[in-house]
Amino acid sequence: MESIYPSVFRLQHSAGSNGYALHQGDRVALVDPGLPNGSSRVLKELGDEGLLERVTDVLVTHSDLDHLGAAAAVQAATGATVWLGRADAEILEGKREPSTRFRRLLARRKAPSIRGPLQLLDGGEVPFPGVRAIATPGHTPGHMVFTFGEVVFAGDAVRGSDDGLRLMPGILTSDMREAKASLGLIAGLGARWLCPGHGRVRELRAA
Template sequence: MRELIDSVHRLDGARGANAYLIEAADRSVVVDTGVASGGQRLVAELRAARIPAITDVVITHYDPDHIGSAAAVQRETGATVWLGAADARILRGEVPPPTRTRRVMRRMSRPDRAEQPQLTELSDDSETEIVPGLLVVPAPGHTPGHHLVRWRGVAFIGDAALVSKGRLRHLPGPLISDRGQADATLAAITALRPRLVLPGHGRAGRLD
């Protein structure tokens, strides 16, 4: 676990995507968890950390490299696992993924239902304050129910964008569910003027 700034850490145990830990007074919040194969390492890292109790896990979107180890963390900690409502419906198989590419990806990596966490759904229409001062905000485009997390001027943006040379840029086009929404989300993140941007992949960065 590496401290990035005060109260914010990057978790080394996660595989496949970046996972972060926020210390919020007497509570700790995990943002994303990596793939399922990293679950044991991630749980061991959290167990060894001297931090307040983990009460919440925010999953930015339903892709397996972000939600894969959420069930393992929930079993270990009893934390509430949050996911956008539209993404929860896709994860449960109630509606199909929104693009052909994503439907193919779904067929290739069908999640084991036994490894899915018990979910608490986030509104896709309004922000949710799950811990005092910590906001989870709809940020659709990459997936329909994608969200980002805001905490003390830091933006945890999942796969809403990558950070490159002080700017936000899209992930490859086939991974974007709705380009118009993705463009609007990038503009909204930039308008926030975050002091630090923590993406789902790649390094943390600051925007010019």
Template sequence: MRTVEVTPDIWMLQFPVGQAYVLRLPGANGWAMVDAGLPGHAEPVLDALAGLGARPEELRDIVLTHSHLDHTGSAAALAAATGARVLAGAADAAVIRGEVPEPPPVLEDWEVPLWESVQAGLVDAPPPAPCPVDREVGEGDTLDWGEEARVVHVPGHTAGSIALHLPASGVLFTGDTIANVEQLMPGVFNVDRQGVINAFRRQASLSDVDTACFGHGAPVVGGAGEALRAVAAGL
């Protein structure tokens, strides 16, 4: 796992597949995570937090943008080790808790070989442990992280996909609804392709977005809103 600074208060944790983010909250309010990485990576995440000066008990929240295992896999172990509460979109909560199976994506023809390649890379990954969801969130909900973090419901990649918008600092976490792999684009492997295009447009319409952090691909730091709107105009 690799740790990359995005801004002076946000770091990206890169896993063999996918990535998560840790945030130092303003005003000595502790730390938060957006997504939790692949199963079996709790210890490297805790080591990364320690390297940033965060004690386990300072991790307040783990926000899961959606239910896929490369985003939820280490959530249960991290929550147990830190006492952090876990938050997720209401429509994905039952999957994350292990109560129902993950709905399969509806693949476009061009996505099939890419899907097969990704699945081959995950063949040795253990299944994610069921994870309690302490708070189910949806459109309009807010989190008090020393600054307001707004939940945006953006279904399409999964039914319960959420984005997290921090207007005061100009940051947007998109989960897998938007990717930056070679170019900015709607995410792949969706339950509803048109839904994820709508999710892209919705996030592009948000004001006060300077930095965008994605589930796959490099963050855009500086001018992210303008970049998203330029792509959305062609969708």
């Protein structure tokens, strides 16, 4: 694992998106464990580091397959609680329709079902010691970012670029007005380290 910040590490073997691990005491949380077909490598990486037995929580920024997909396998191996935004969980359960045609197509690629403990987030919760969930809809309606110290785990709410924060491509956006508002909210958090769902970790300069 690559060390990013005290107690924060980037997984080296998750597939499809950036996965992160954070330690607090004897507990470990994962953020976005990646595609289903990367789960065995993620479990091996955690096992090799002696962390697998300590995983108590899986924090998922949103329900896209490349972020949520491995959560069920990690939960099955560890008994961890999975945390996910309520609106995204409602889409997975078929209780809510994605807002765009492309999103309705994407929703057919379902992640393996979470059969163990699932906690739904509305924003404002503390799903793990020192971590705060912040509702950042737009890319998906239930998207969450997670803050931990000076770090923000941003999922696909934003991506980093040399001149600041940018949105993900519009075709993937469920609601552009909400996405822009969420970008402003994230920029205003004052976080120093951006841990995005895709691309490299960046140090954010103060505006």
